[in-house]
Amino acid sequence: MLKDQIKTAGSLPHSLYRAEQIKEFEGAAAQLAGLTLYDLMKVAGQACYDVFKTHFPNAGKVLVFTGQGNNGGDGYIFAGIAKKAGLEVQLCQMGDPGNVANDARRAKKTWEKGQGKIETIEQANIGATDVIVDALLGTGLSGGLRPEFKSLIAKINQAGKAVLSVDIPSGLNADSGAVNPVAIKAAATVTFVGLKQGLFTGAGANHCGQLYCSGLGITQYFADLAVSDVSRVSxxxxxxxxKKRQRDSHKxxxxxxxxxxxxxxxxxxxxxxxxxxxxxxxxxxxxxxxxxxxxxxxxxxxxxxxxxxxxxxxxxxxxxxxxxxxxxxxxxxxxxxxxxxxxxxxxxxxxxxxxxxxxxxxxxxxxxxxxxxxxxxxxxxxxxxxxxxxxxxxxxxxxxxxxxxxxxxxxxxxxxxxxxxxxxxxxxxxxxxxxxxxxxxxxxxxxxxxxxxxxxxxxxxxxxxxxxxxxxxxxxxxxxxxxxxxxxxxxxxxxxxxxxxx
Structure with a gap:
């Protein structure tokens, strides 16, 4: 499987993007790199696992919450890798598991072929896990949260468990960093392809925890396609x-x-x-x-x-x-x-x-x-x-x-x-x-x-x-x-x- 260098802290890129820019150019960048979107999903799942092992080295039990979109697909890939590595994995799907989108459906089938179980949100054993993986919503959030997401996010935040968010903490607006009305308070977030501008300002800075970034092997292609007018400065x-002052300087x-x-x-x-x-x-x-x-x-x-x-x-x-x-x-x-x-x-x-x-x-x-x-x-x-x-x-x-x-x-x-x-x-x-x-x-x-x-x-x-x-x-x-x-x-x-x- 293709691996991509995971960046954090001082090594993070400078350019920041809106979610729409990621969506618009991600596929074209993958095509230029000779990859499919499912290939990217597999790399994203591996990146999540690599960050998980780096940030939570002593965790033995993980609870994965997945949604019905591609963010959930990343969660399925992560769960499969974690299970093969010997971790005790519980995976709980929000909504109907039979109604999963596109490449995420393929990731779900791969999880099931590996003897992975899909359980309901009500079956989640939050109290028994070491770490929660949040693969619920990703960057697709627009407007307010549906009641079932509000309830689950509030429950996760109140549980006092460490959370790793996939791409962006669920409930956080990727463009503005606003919370409407709740969002996951993550201990760490691994984001993909390009840095989302909402992770760095307002409530975003308070919800993403330690930020990691994986370009999924398409960073350069994406940067050539997507022009950003927002950038980090240090x-x-x-x-x-x-400039160093000259010896003969005066006030x-x-x-x-x-x-x-x-x-x-x-x-x-x-x-x-x-x-x-x-x-x-x-x-x-x-x-x-x-x-x-x-x-x-x-x-x-x-x-x-x-x-x-x-x-x-x-x-x-x-x-x-x-x-x-x-x-x-x-x-x-x-x-x-x-x-x-x-x-x-x-x-x-x-x-x-x-x-x-x-x-x-x-x-x-x-x-x-x-x-x-x-x-x-x-x-x-x-x-x-x-x-x-x-x-x-x-x-x-x-x-x-x-x-x-x-x-x-x-x-x-x-x-x-x-x-x-x-x-x-x-x-x-x-x-x-x-x-x-x-x-x-x-x-x-x-x-x-x-x-x-x-x-x-x-x-x-x-x-x-x-x-x-x-x-x-x-x-x-x-x-x-x-x-x-x-x-x-x-x-x-x-x-x-x-x-x-x-």
């Missing part, structure tokens, strides 16, 4: 942008970042953003804020400069001479002071990062500009699009594209599997951890982006690299534990990551 892909060569925000009672956000711009390598950083925040901003970080904005200085030209980059939003507030500053920023053509309260203000009076990077979390994205958070999380890819089409520039939709969109391509950075769910993390990201823009990176490169540095720094900081992770804990790791040669 810190390692972008370190070439962080004027590395840009001047002006961080705007810090309304009364909110100095911490603007301080975090400003300090992260410094730690990212901006030559100079100034904070434009309320005079009342003087001590809170400057204390303990004398390298920061301060400028105050009030009704008395409203007539001054704030941006003509000094800054090369603007960051607006951290602690900005929503009052007249904040609105006046955002109006001034909208009127300039300087590269700009728009975050936090500035996004809330922007939502009330939408403007489209090419010179900015917007950094909404799902709640801010919902305001910008006039919808709810659930709608954003239902399809994050669609949301980030809509945001970019309305507001222009580069849009970063933060969250599990952050998305970066420039209107032509969408990039996904599966970095970071739950410890980042704490105040100030977004302010730190804005500062990193500002710092890299100040050093001359273009908007797309600065956005992609900043998201990766931010997430990787948080992952390094979380080695001491995710709970209790502070935004300021990232600073020393940011400094390390912007100096890849150190």
């Amino acid at each position: 810190y390692q892909d972008l370190t070439h942008l962080l 004027g060569q590395f840009g001047k970042t002006l961080v705007i925000g810090g309304n009364i009672g909110m100095p911490g956000a603007v301080r975090l953003a400003a300090e992260s711009a410094l730690r990212s390598g901006s030559g100079l950083v100034k904070v434009l804020t309320r005079q009342e925040n003087h001590n809170a901003v400057i204390f303990g970080r004398p390298e920061l400069m301060l400028q105050y904005y009030s009704e008395k200085t409203a007539s001054e030209d704030l941006f003509e001479d000094w800054p090369t980059v603007l960051v607006i939003g951290p602690g900005l507030g929503l009052d007249d002071w904040a609105q006046s500053l955002l109006k001034r920023v909208i009127g300039t053509e300087l590269p700009c990062v728009v975050d936090a309260d500035a996004l809330t203000l922007l939502a009330s009076k939408p403007v489209c500009k090419d010179n900015w990077i917007l950094t909404p979390h799902p709640g801010e994205a919902a305001k910008l699009l006039g919808t709810g958070i659930a709608e954003i999380e239902k399809d994050r890819f669609s949301a980030v594209r809509r945001l970019q089409s309305i507001y222009g520039g580069i849009v970063i939709l933060k969250g599990a599997g952050s998305l970066i969109c420039d209107g032509k391509q969408t990039f996904l950075a599966n970095v970071g951890n739950p410890g980042m769910a704490s105040g100030g993390m977004g302010d730190v990201l804005s500062g990193i982006i500002g710092g890299l823009l100040a050093q001359g990176l273009n908007s797309l490169d600065a956005a992609r690299l900043s998201v990766c540095i931010h997430g990787d720094a948080a992952d390094l900081a979380a080695q001491q534990g995710e709970r209790g992770l502070l935004a300021s804990d990232l600073f020393s790791y940011i400094r390390k990551l912007v100096n890849p040669s150190c």
Whole structure:
């Protein structure tokens, strides 16, 4: 039997695909490779078994749930291989075993010829198994789940057993990563041919567990046929942008970042953003804020400069001479002071990062500009699009594209599997951890982006690299534990990551 190298973690491909693309080009790619779709099914079943033995080496009993489609066929092949290897296998079919599709029917007959039994879902002995193999639905799910699938998936999740999902956890939307309303929580998932984009963002990142990928021997043919406009991006892909500095360098060569925000009672956000711009390598950083925040901003970080904005200085030209980059939003507030500053920023053509309260203000009076990077979390994205958070999380890819089409520039939709969109391509950075769910993390990201823009990176490169540095720094900081992770804990790791040669 043809075997294909199984990839995981750092070796996973970069391109991400929609389920329809896999369906459209899988057959043609197989034909170019001299394989039938049943040949692919056999390779997929073997890949599942190889992952099973790698991930669950001590398992002796396995319970396989199959559906009536080709995903179920993969499950039948797996069950036959596992049985021959001496494992105790129970296979339970959802629906009528006599109504199995195409190549899956052939796989079912092969299982039966090997003396394999097909039992009903009601006969499943979940409590007695070591591992459950989920071969129920695959990528064919559209719309909501039928009641019998909802019930079984909930039962599997509640059983506390390790699950290996075949191609994609059942109940998860392969394109969006949304769950409607339940999906298998897998310990591991082995996916085939191409990486499905929904596995990496939103609920998908929380349901697939350790991800493995088998190209089934047709990877190159498929990649030549299917063009993807979504790809994964990592810190390692972008370190070439962080050039080593010359011995005769001076601060004027590395840009001047002006961080705007810090309304009364909110100095911490603007301080975090400003300090992260410094730690990212901006030559100079100034904070434009309320005079009342003087001590809170400057204390303990004398390298920061301060400028105050009030009704008395409203007539001054704030941006003509000094800054090369603007960051607006951290602690900005929503009052007249904040609105006046955002109006001034909208009127300039300087590269700009728009975050936090500035996004809330922007939502009330939408403007489209090419010179900015917007950094909404799902709640801010919902305001910008006039919808709810659930709608954003239902399809994050669609949301980030809509945001970019309305507001222009580069849009970063933060969250599990952050998305970066420039209107032509969408990039996904599966970095970071739950410890980042704490105040100030977004302010730190804005500062990193500002710092890299100040050093001359273009908007797309600065956005992609900043998201990766931010997430990787948080992952390094979380080695001491995710709970209790502070935004300021990232600073020393940011400094390390912007100096890849150190």
